[in-house]
Amino acid sequence: MVPGPTLPMKIQAPKGTRDFYPKQMAWRNYILDAWRRVSVRNGFDHVDGPIFELLDLYKIKSGDGIVSELFNFEDRGQRQLALRPEFTPTLARMVAAQAHALPKPIKWFCMPNLCRAERPQRGRLREFFQWNVDLLGCDEPIADAECIFTAVDLLRELGLGPHQVRVKISHRQTVRHVLVKLGVAEDKIIDAFNLLDRRDRLERKEFVANAAALGLDETRVQRLDEIGRMVFPAGRIDQMRTQIGVDDELGDLAGLDRELTAFGISDWCEYDLGIVRGLAYYTGIVFEIHEASGAERAMAGGGRYDGLIKLFGGPDTPAVGMGMGDVVLMNVLTDKGLMPEDASPRPDVFVIAASDAAAGRVSSVAAALRRRGLHTRFSYKSTRNVGKLLKDAAAAQARHAVILDDEASQGVASVKDLASGGQTQVAIADLPAHFTG
Amino acid sequence: MVPGPTLPMKIQAPKGTRDFYPKQMAWRNYILDAWRRVSVRNGFDHVDGPIFELLDLYKIKSGDGIVSELFNFEDRGQRQLALRPEFTPTLARMVAAQAHALPKPIKWFCMPNLCRAERPQRGRLREFFQWNVDLLGCDEPIADAECIFTAVDLLRELGLGPHQVRVKISHRQTVRHVLVKLGVAEDKIIDAFNLLDRRDRLERKEFVANAAALGLDETRVQRLDEIGRMVFPAGRIDQMRTQIGVDDELGDLAGLDRELTAFGISDWCEYDLGIVRGLAYYTGIVFEIHEASGAERAMAGGGRYDGLIKLFGGPDTPAVGMGMGDVVLMNVLTDKGLMPEDASPRPDVFVIAASDAAAGRVSSVAAALRRRGLHTRFSYKSTRNVGKLLKDAAAAQARHAVILDDEASQGVASVKDLASGGQTQVAIADLPAHFTG
Numbered sequence: 021m022v023p024g025p026t027l028p029m030k031i032q033a034p035k036g037t038r039d040f041y042p043k044q045m046a047w048r049n050y051i052l053d054a055w056r057r058v059s060v061r062n063g064f065d066h067v068d069g070p071i072f073e074l075l076d077l078y079k080i081k082s083g084d085g086i087v088s089e090l091f092n093f094e095d096r097g098q099r100q101l102a103l104r105p106e107f108t109p110t111l112a113r114m115v116a117a118q119a120h121a122l123p124k125p126i127k128w129f130c131m132p133n134l135c136r137a138e139r140p141q142r143g144r145l146r147e148f149f150q151w152n153v154d155l156l157g158c159d160e161p162i163a164d165a166e167c168i169f170t171a172v173d174l175l176r177e178l179g180l181g182p183h184q185v186r187v188k189i190s191h192r193q194t195v196r197h198v199l200v201k202l203g204v205a206e207d208k209i210i211d212a213f214n215l216l217d218r219r220d221r222l223e224r225k226e227f228v229a230n231a232a233a234l235g236l237d238e239t240r241v242q243r244l245d246e247i248g249r250m251v252f253p254a255g256r257i258d259q260m261r262t263q264i265g266v267d268d269e270l271g272d273l274a275g276l277d278r279e280l281t282a283f284g285i286s287d288w289c290e291y292d293l294g295i296v297r298g299l300a301y302y303t304g305i306v307f308e309i310h311e312a313s314g315a316e317r318a319m320a321g322g323g324r325y326d327g328l329i330k331l332f333g334g335p336d337t338p339a340v341g342m343g344m345g346d347v348v349l350m351n352v353l354t355d356k357g358l359m360p361e362d363a364s365p366r367p368d369v370f371v372i373a374a375s376d377a378a379a380g381r382v383s384s385v386a387a388a389l390r391r392r393g394l395h396t397r398f399s400y401k402s403t404r405n406v407g408k409l410l411k412d413a414a415a416a417q418a419r420h421a422v423i424l425d426d427e428a429s430q431g432v433a434s435v436k437d438l439a440s441g442g443q444t445q446v447a448i449a450d451l452p453a454h455f456t457g
Numbered sequence: 458m459v460p461g462p463t464l465p466m467k468i469q470a471p472k473g474t475r476d477f478y479p480k481q482m483a484w485r486n487y488i489l490d491a492w493r494r495v496s497v498r499n500g501f502d503h504v505d506g507p508i509f510e511l512l513d514l515y516k517i518k519s520g521d522g523i524v525s526e527l528f529n530f531e532d533r534g535q536r537q538l539a540l541r542p543e544f545t546p547t548l549a550r551m552v553a554a555q556a557h558a559l560p561k562p563i564k565w566f567c568m569p570n571l572c573r574a575e576r577p578q579r580g581r582l583r584e585f586f587q588w589n590v591d592l593l594g595c596d597e598p599i600a601d602a603e604c605i606f607t608a609v610d611l612l613r614e615l616g617l618g619p620h621q622v623r624v625k626i627s628h629r630q631t632v633r634h635v636l637v638k639l640g641v642a643e644d645k646i647i648d649a650f651n652l653l654d655r656r657d658r659l660e661r662k663e664f665v666a667n668a669a670a671l672g673l674d675e676t677r678v679q680r681l682d683e684i685g686r687m688v689f690p691a692g693r694i695d696q697m698r699t700q701i702g703v704d705d706e707l708g709d710l711a712g713l714d715r716e717l718t719a720f721g722i723s724d725w726c727e728y729d730l731g732i733v734r735g736l737a738y739y740t741g742i743v744f745e746i747h748e749a750s751g752a753e754r755a756m757a758g759g760g761r762y763d764g765l766i767k768l769f770g771g772p773d774t775p776a777v778g779m780g781m782g783d784v785v786l787m788n789v790l791t792d793k794g795l796m797p798e799d800a801s802p803r804p805d806v807f808v809i810a811a812s813d814a815a816a817g818r819v820s821s822v823a824a825a826l827r828r829r830g831l832h833t834r835f836s837y838k839s840t841r842n843v844g845k846l847l848k849d850a851a852a853a854q855a856r857h858a859v860i861l862d863d864e865a866s867q868g869v870a871s872v873k874d875l876a877s878g879g880q881t882q883v884a885i886a887d888l889p890a891h892f893t894g
Contacts, residue, residue, distance in 0.1 A: 030550075030553060030554065031510075031511055031513055031514045031517070031550055031770075032511070032770075033507055033510070033550070034509060034511055034532075034536070035532075035540060036535075036547070036665075037506075037507035037508075037509070038507065039506050039547075039549065039551050039554075040503075040504055040505040041504060041508065041555065041559075042502035042503065042504055042565070043603055045504050045505055046501045046503070048505070049503060056760070058829075060802050060832055061827045061831060061832045062827055062833075062834060063804065063831060063832070063834040063835075065479035065801065065835065066477075066479065066482045066483070066486060067475050067477055067478060067479055067482050068477040068482055069470065069477065070470055070471055070474035070475065070476070070584055071474075071508060071540070071572065071584055072471060072474070072528070072572070072891075073468075073470070074468055074469070074471055076468055077468045079466070083845055091509070091532065091538070092530065093528055093529065093530035094576060095471075095472075095528065095574060097472075099471070099472075101471060101528070103508070103509075103540075103686060110476075110764055113468055113470070114476050114478065115466075116467060117467065118474075118478065122478075123823075123852075125837050128479070135509070137510065137533060138530060147508055147509070149505055158837045160837065162820060162837065163837070165820065166820070169820075169827075172825060175827065176828070182641050208659070277645045279820060281818060281822075282818075282820040283820045283821065283824045284821060284825075285825075286826075312837040313675055321707075324832070332468075333467040333468075364502065365497050367500065369742060380719060381719075383599060383602065383603070383606075383716060383719040383720045384719045384720065384721060386720075387719075387720045387721050388604060388721075390498045390499055390606075390610060391610065391613070393494075393498060394498060395468075395497055395498045395500070396498060396499075396500065397500040398500075400562050400595045400597065400599065400600070410891065415560075422510070447769075448701060
């Protein structure tokens with residue numbers, strides 16, 4: 021064999037990123053369009069920030085440890101910049117900068133692409149999209165509930181039901197009361213939260229040893245473990261009151277419970293004090309949304325973070341928010357057969373030339389239809405075989421074909437309905453009105 | 458004065474980037490939604506790639522010189538990565554990787570955010586959005602014309618007319634013929650293109666000196682300068698034939714001229730052999746879209762680049778495409794008063810509680826409306842003053858107010874049309890149907 025000419029090296033996409041060909045992009049749009057539609061109808065305003073920020077911005081919320089988890093670089097002026105690994109610091113910066121000018125409450129959503137320097141694995145990529153919904157300036161349970169409602173509204177919009185996904189809710193203060201009641205000292209509370217959080221990843225022996233270090237004896241360790249595994253249905257918070265033996269400490273959660281019922285989503289929600297969320301900045305309710313079998317990573321997570329805006333230099337501002345990534349969501353929808361096979365927009369019209377004389381009219385007919393907003397395609401082939409061209413129209417999923425033949429010179433075209441097969445004659449000048457009519 | 462507590466440092470957005478608060482984001486959506494709508498109706502499929510690529514990808518098309526114009530960084534595996542400064546290399550990589558599987562012609566559009574390490578100035582930012590439209594696998598003038606038509610369709614969609622913006626078209630081969638005819642040697646053609654490109658930034662003396670270096674005497678320099686300044690209306694290419702004294706060399710441009718007329722956009726277009734485009738990879742037509750007075754940077758640019766896919770390891774593939782940034786476009790639209798004052802989505806309904814008893818029903822009424830797709834807002838204030846709350850509804854630009862008062866307990870609400878002021882009674886259970894009709 022004669023060796024061929026040396027081909028240029030084919031460069032791959034970077035590890036952990038995605039190429040969105042038309043089919044994949046249609047799926048991405050299917051998700052992102054739903055995020056936007058549901059956000060708008062729930063009264064949230066769309067915002068966004070830069071794809072990169074000053075590196076220091078991320079240290080404010082997460083400390084120096086964050087640096088190893090993100091992509092950072094320098095500009096020509098030696099400024100340290102970083103690709104955004106999350107949106108919340110940008111949101112906090114933007115709110116802090118305009119805090120006094122912005123009408124309250126602030127209801128914002130965004131759908132940024134985020135970048136993390138992680139090892140790619142199922143459900144985790146180096147670039148992904150995340151839906152963020154935040155409500156600032158209101159500390160009433162209605163704000164917490166509306167944030168959860170918006171997430172549930174999205175899941176329902178995409179065909180999921182309460183038997184398939186669960187909203188698992190806890191409350192920082194309730195857990196704190198339980199821990200204190202068990203005998204955990206105030207200065208060990210953070211350690212105890214961390215222990216609860218890592219519960220499922222620890223051997224029983226390790227868990228007991230760690231709990232002992234918090235000052236808990238065997239009986240109390242067992243009680244802590246039990247409480248971490250209890251699940252109480254929303255709408256029936258009395259069960260929780262009795263079984264956990266808390267009362268006033270449930271104050272906030274009781275208010276939330278009433279609102280979840282009012283919003284009509286208590287069947288989607290349950291209380292689970294084992295939900296901690298790693299992030300230290302939450303101050304009230306926290307929640308995660310999981311596929312019911314628990315097989316996947318969390319689909320969404322959020323909670324109340326009343327201290328954050330102040331931390332970024334703004335005024336004291338109550339806040340609640342949630343984030344939902346596109347990767348796990350799409351995995352869950354795909355597994356359940358809820359992603360459409362083909363989410364691409366379908367052409368309204370496919371224009372066909374049945375003769376050489378008519379071919380010169382294709383662009384002008386297409387132009388007139390497009391100007392009226394009709395999704396119009398045509399063939400670039402030189403064939404005038406109507407059967408073949410109708411196959412191309414069908415392959416493009418077009419709803420109608422406009423066939424231009426020798427009658428086109430008299431200003432008349434045939435319109436074929438590609439679903440029913442029915443065909444009618446329409447004046448070329450009337451085509452736009454015929455389809456928009 | 459007593460000094461206040463030390464506030465945390467307020468961190469700014471990075472230089473040359475933008476914060477999109479709701480008002481700015483609504484404008485961005487106004488532009489990007491139009492890009493997408495116009496792309497789809499012109500038969501282009503939406504695609505996207507990663508926000509960063511391997512640095513080497515950008516060197517294939519632009520050489521090592523590109524590195525100083527982009528933001529680059531290393532991942533943990535010492536791979537050199539770069540934020541995308543343009544989309545074309547990603548497109549070429551994606552097409553090359555799937556060249557044999559993709560149906561032809563390939564008609565793709567995208568609207569990526571791009572990052573360039575430039576000094577920010579009017580019309581140029583470090584992060585911006587760019588609309589890309591590419592048609593690959595067809596080397597007929599109809600493809601060139603359709604690409605230009607799609608750009609014009611967008612400009613018209615946003616309210617611009619042919620007296621406000623001009624599509625200035627040239628052709629690499631026509632200019633080459635003119636240069637050869639003037640006596641420029643084949644090996645000086647690239648230098649001559651560069652000289653034409655920089656014409657307006659050079660002193661007359663410099664221009665003449667540079668032209669002399671190309672072997673042109675004073676008469677021929679003057680002729681080159683004249684030709685660079687001539688503008689010929691599209692649809693009347695004969696004028697060009699006569700005045701420039703070319704004939705067969707106009708072949709391709711004559712085909713384009715027929716198609717521009719067929720697409721009905723010749724009044725937007727003109728031929729201007731002074732348009733060169735800095736990019737060396739164009740092989741056929743090139744064009745730029747300018748605001749008619751010439752006061753702004755180019756609003757869009759594009760052309761035919763038949764050699765690029767092969768350069769990226771794919772098969773020989775004819776291609777034509779164009780890019781339009783959001784920054785200059787928005788400047789032009791704003792200057793001409795064509796940007797909407799408020800592009801935010803308007804609420805369909807604003808729910809108001811006129812009594813404490815009714816307040817508990819606000820979330821359930823809002824939830825029912827939102828589930829039916831209605832953009833629904835409500836007040837988070839504790840006031841029950843209907844006058845004040847109606848002011849909030851009007852400030853939110855809502856179309857209707859639903860007023861829940863003591864009659865809510867009998868299942869009835871008042872619906873107020875906020876434009877006409879008209880008010881009717883509607884059963885609460887019928888509200889979603891009332892508005893979706």
